[in-house]
Amino acid sequence: MIKRKWMIIDGNSLLNRTFYALPPLTNTKGIHTNAIYGFASILMKIIDEEKPDYMGVAFDERKPTFRHKDFKEYKAGRLKMPEELAEQFPLLKEMLKSFGIEMVSLEGYEADDLIGTLSRYGEEQGLEVNIITGDRDAFQLASDQVIIWYTKKGISHLDKINKEEILKKYEINPKQLIDVKGLMGDKSDNIPGVPGIGEKTALKLIKEYGSIEEIYHNIDKISGKKLKENLEKYKEQAILSKKLGTIVRNIPIEIQLEDFKLKNPYNKKIIQLFREWEFSSLLEKIGVQKTPTLLQQKTLEYQEIINIEQLKSILKLIEKEKILYLQWLLEGKNHRKKFLEGLGIARKNGQLYLLNLENLEITKVLGEMKEIFENEKIKKIGHNLKEFMVFLFLYNIRLEGLKFDTYIAAYLLEPSENKYDLSLLVAKYLNQSILGEEQILGKGKKSKQYKDISYQEKSDFLINQLDGIIKLYTVLKEKIDEQNMTSLYYDIELPLIEVLASMENLGFHVEKEKLKELSKEFGEKIDLLTNEIYQLAGEEFNINSPKQLGQILFEKLKLPVIKRTKTGYSTNIEVLERLKDKHPIIEKIMEIRQLTKLKSTYVDGLMDLIDPETQNIHSSFNQTMTSTGRISSSDPNLQNIPIKMEMGRRIRKVFVPKNSQSYLVDADYSQIELRVLAHISGDEDLIDAFNREQDIHTHTASQVFNVDIQKVTPLMRSRAKAVNFGIVYGISDFGLSRDLNISRAEAKKYIDNYFAKYHRVKEYMEEIVEIAKKQGYVTTLFGRRRYLPELQSRNYNIRSMGERLALNTPIQGTAADIIKIAMVNVYKRLKESQMQSKIILQVHDELIIEAVENELEQVEKIMIEEMENAADLKVALKVDISYGKSWYDTK
Structure with missing residues (x-):
């Protein structure tokens, strides 16, 4: 049974x-x-x-x-x-x-x-x-x-x-484990036990006598003077410890x-909760799609373009009307080299057209449309226009005259969402249903490509998407205006599309031979460290095997065991940090791990991503990934090239100008988020420190540690720096203590001292939370919104999280807006001046231009002027600018 x-x-x-x-x-x-x-x-x-x-x-x-x-x-x-x-x-x-x-x-x-x-x-x-x-x-x-x-x-x-x-x-029964604990105690629960008795001795005694009570009945038989003395002296403590552990x-x-009784665990309530918490992988495990299943496609009327003459006549109408709606189907793993599988256009009156790419040659179609695409007076409306822009670069075509991008508009209206698929937007804003890409192609290993589905199915899908864009344009445009984000949208986000597309197309040149040399050097260094580790260990073993490494460290070299695992001993970074002073082998192991990571991820990994035609690395720049407005980078993430270690910084040496006569100019905002905090809070002490061009971390250290500014030590400055940036990110005493490796009490003291000295910062934090509670959202200085439903939660901890978001979002978001304004304005100046120098990378608060030698002085002037005047704050925006023959040389 x-x-x-x-x-x-x-x-x-x-x-x-x-x-x-x-x-x-x-x-x-x-x-x-x-x-x-x-x-x-x-x-x-x-x-x-x-x-x-x-x-x-x-x-x-x-x-x-x-x-x-x-x-x-x-x-x-x-x-x-x-x-x-x-x-x-x-x-x-x-x-x-x-x-x-x-x-x-x-x-x-x-x-x-x-x-x-x-x-x-x-x-x-x-x-x-x-x-x-x-x-x-x-x-x-x-x-x-x-x-x-x-x-x-x-x-x-x-x-x-x-x-x-x-x-x-x-070798005892489970209940006797209580007696073992009574003898040996338990540090985690502060159960005292009997001093001098560990697990080995406790087990031996219980195996022999059966229980603590029987030990004391036979106390005269206990061998070992010290053991017997301790047992007699701490009898009451042993019995109490057993009681506490029972x-x-x-x-x-x-x-x-x-x-x-477990009845129906995977119900509507848990599905709703997982969606709210964004547990997509768990939803998939219980067979729930990330998006609701939508209805079958509507049949829409459209005209099919089957020859070039038809296309020419329609383009003439579009040229007169000065409006062009666009939707496309692109396919391919390389974001710069995708294939066009479908193209739909629409006129001002909403008339839909489908270009039959099975009959029409793509190069001829794009050749005919080049003039329309590059005419900035003909306004383009689409969804994720950057994707199409990057594709057109392959055919030497520039997409000018962007009027509206429903993808970017949806992001501004709902910055906390993680997907802006047309199907979702149509359902949300139009209360209509169209199929999404995942629904028509599937997902995972069984997913199809556009070329694998029928022409009619692909055509209906594309036309429904295009129709959705036309209708969304009207609705989203009104919502952007209603929410006072008109300037943010049209002056910052929309022109930024072209900047990012240009950066993706240009890429960052990499000297592959230098990368190979670096790979070889790192490999040789790894080999050298390997031999040194073998010598210190007295034998060869697999350094990458935690089990073998644990045996060497804790059994052969007799280092103190910090933490155990199922298979032996833990050798993670926390354990190694605690063992650093115990044996010279530890430093070598930590170094070889760092080097191996650098080599595999950032040296050999980058090698695979160099475009064979351009010898450049072409990253994707994402405009809609963060709720604060920051731009992110992926495939590869060039914003994450390591800089803390010298070996990591050297990777930047392989990033050089494409032209040997050119330079890389690097302009970096100096402490922009702290300057924004000073402006928004109006704290006179902070503003004064910035305007007198004091080192803000040294100044904060003198305030927080209550010492003269001349007596601030490097450690004090370092800790003040962590507090400064921690305040901006709403750090807790737990987070600060972990970052600085200090006690939570000490971390709390630092934060309290900071607020005591910069009292207007504290007042700002309280005020902004109250504003957020009343209106349900916070904004940056430029009108970017972030909604905070957490503030309405009945749960105290969720409300507390909402309060932290309320205070730090305006700071982080405003800093993100400022760098975007600077990027747009610098790009515009370079373009209007018909300069050969181009923006090639943005890393948080840092902007990099590849500048030709005879434009170097002018580029520096443009970068300083546009970056330092991107916003009018109570404190001056400052830019640190440098140039060199490699990214490494600019720092």
Whole structure:
């Protein structure tokens, strides 16, 4: 007979485990989600693989338990929970409620006691009980019917521990583990135990005598003078420790098994919650599409263009009307070298035309349309015009006269969304349904290409998309005006499209031979370090194997064990940092890891991305990826070339001008976000420091540490710098303590001192939060909006996150707007002056131009003028400018 299965989860333990196992993760609303994402992943794995009949989650209460009454120091010294974790507890409970999973807690008892009581009840009911926890104390509950699932590695691995496993490993029964803990104590819970007794001795004593009580009945038989003395001296402490470590299995709680029955976990509520938290991968696992399934395509009337003469006559009409709607189907992995699989155009009156590319030659079509495309008086309207612009560069055609891009408009209206597909926008703003690309082509391994679907299917899809653009244009244009983003849209975002398209097309030249030399040099350095490590270890081994490395460090070299894993010892960066002073091999291992990462990702990785025709790297520049308005870079991410290590900085040496007679000019805003903060807050001390051109980090250090500016040490300045930038990003004391490797108390003191000295910054933060609560959003100085629904949440922690977003978004967003204005104006000046020098890269607050030698002086002048005058602030915008024969030389 198959037993019914009950899964009981230690809620606090599992959430803590997933929080520290996964990297920081937030959704586009800024809510921390790494712990609940990990928790949900484990839950779904259990539900799908184990198919439990019953499920429950036990939680600790915040109030003291009976153990605190017995021993006031119980669990004393535990660090306060990080704010980023605390805010996820209510989210977890909301998620469990949506799953339909019963939750239990009881004042005066810990989750362990609830789990112990539930598991005993489950045994009595003849169930197979499974306990999921990261707490070894639960091992004492293992029995013929109770299995412990112990979380050891990340969120993917759970060890199943049953009674037999414990007998095999410890040679005692599970209940005797309580006696072992009573003797050895538990530092994590501050249970004292008996001094001088570790696990090995405790196990030996319990194997021989069976329990703590029996040890004391036979105290005269104990060999070892010191051991006997300690046992006698700390008898009461040993008995108390056993009591503290014993899980209570009969707490007064009424249990109704039916309350724990798992019925329909993958319901509408959990799907809605996962969408809100942007858990796309989890939605896919339960078979939910990222977007709702839409209706079949409407049949629209359109005219098919099957010959060049037809095209010419229609282009004449468009030339008179001065409006051209565009939609295209492009295909291909290389964003610069895509193939045109479909093209639709529309006139001012909404008449739709489909170019039959099966009958028409693409080069002839584009040749005929070149004059229209390059006529800036004929205004173009489309969706993601940059993509088409980059494609046209292949045919030496420039797309001029951009009037409206529905893709960019949708981004400004909803900056926190992660997709702006036409199908979604048509559904949202027009309440109509058209198919999206994913729905017509599919996704994943089974996805098709446009060339694989029928001509009619492709044609209907394209025409419906084009019709959607025409209708969206009217609606989105009005909304942009209504929300006072007209200038932001037409003066900043729309002209930026051309700038980014030009940058993508030009690319950044790379000296492949130098990259090869660097690869060889890094390889030789890695080989040298490898041999040095072998010498220090006294043998050869696989340095990249954590298991083998652990054996060398902790078994052969006898270094102190910091952390264990299922397969042996942890050798992650945190462990190595703590061992740095213990043996010279550690520094070598850290260095070889960094070098290997640099070589594989940034040297050999870049080599594969060099265009064989141009010998340039052509990155994609993304205009709609961040809710603050910052531009991002991908394929490759040139904004992420490492600069902290000298070996990493040297990678920039391979980035050089295409023409050997040219230079790279690098202009970088000096502390732009802090200057924006000074302007927005109106803090006189900050404004004065900037206007007197003081070093702002040194100035802040003198204020925060209350010392004369001449006595500020490099360490003080470094910490003040972290505080300065941390304030801009709404950093918590937990985050600052982690960044600076200091205590949270010290981090909190730094932040408090900062606000005491820069009181208007504190006032600004309070004021902007109140404004955000009233209007539901915040804006940059240029009108960019970010909506903050978090501020209306009933959940305290979510509201707190909304407050942090409210205070830092105007600063980050305004800085992003300023660099965009500078890019547009610099580009325009270069273009109007018909200069050969071009913008080739933007990295956050930094702009790089490839300048021909005879234009160098003029380029520097244009960059300084346009960047420093991009905004009129209470503090001057300052630009640090330099030039050289490589990107490395400019710094």
